[in-house]
Amino acid sequence: MQPFMFVTDLDNTFVGDDQALVELSQKLSQHRQEYGTKIVYATGRSLFLYQELKESKNLLDPDALVVAVGTEIYLNGSQVPDSHWSEKLSAGWNKEVVLSTTADFPELVPQPDSEQGAFKVSFFLKEADSAKVLPQLESKLKTAGLDIKLIYSSGIDLDIVPISSDKGQAMQFLRQKWNFVAERTVACGDSGNDIALFAAGEERGIIVGNARPELLEWHHDNPREHRYLAKDVCAGGILEGLKYFGLME
Ligand code: GLC
């Protein structure tokens, strides 16, 4: 067995089936100890909400933590976001202009303060309003001169982030830092903000069996040999996919 880089979303992917989570965590921890496998969590949560989940589910310490949909990367348990990554995100980003532009849209309901970041502005947006609001909002933000990206997940969460930021680009940043080839990198997810993980390049992908329609639709429109759609849900689906790719027994 050889090391690989394991990247996973948390809510409804790594976390969601407590029994399978224990089994997967044990296997990953052992693989890390024996072969130097790296464990990365890539979540939409802020550091604050991540820590809540970490405690309640007793999560393994990751080698790197990607929070706020890729806008902050914490290496080796550090409490300070990686500055190389933050510098990369500053270009074309202006939080004040994002806030003043979004204020024109009554459909956008701000998420709690804990979920607003230096490079992430987040709202709740009803699915029924999304088809109308998203294109209008995107064009207004671009007209205001911003290089941003809208990420809509789970039929409710809207994140506005710099164009150079998402979970997939954060994964590639880490992969290059640690020298893992795409064939030995695997990403797992269930919803819209995970599409970037699967679209980044040739990395192996595991879509869990309980994936949201927005991810499944995208997967059917963009099928790839190196992406596996699991039958089982959450961590059980991840175990299934790791076997499928021959990364773990
Ligand atoms: C998490 C975050 C939220 C974000 C969502 C989707 O729930 O707390 O801010 O909008 O993920 O990325």
Ligand code: MG
């Ligand atoms: Mg999720």
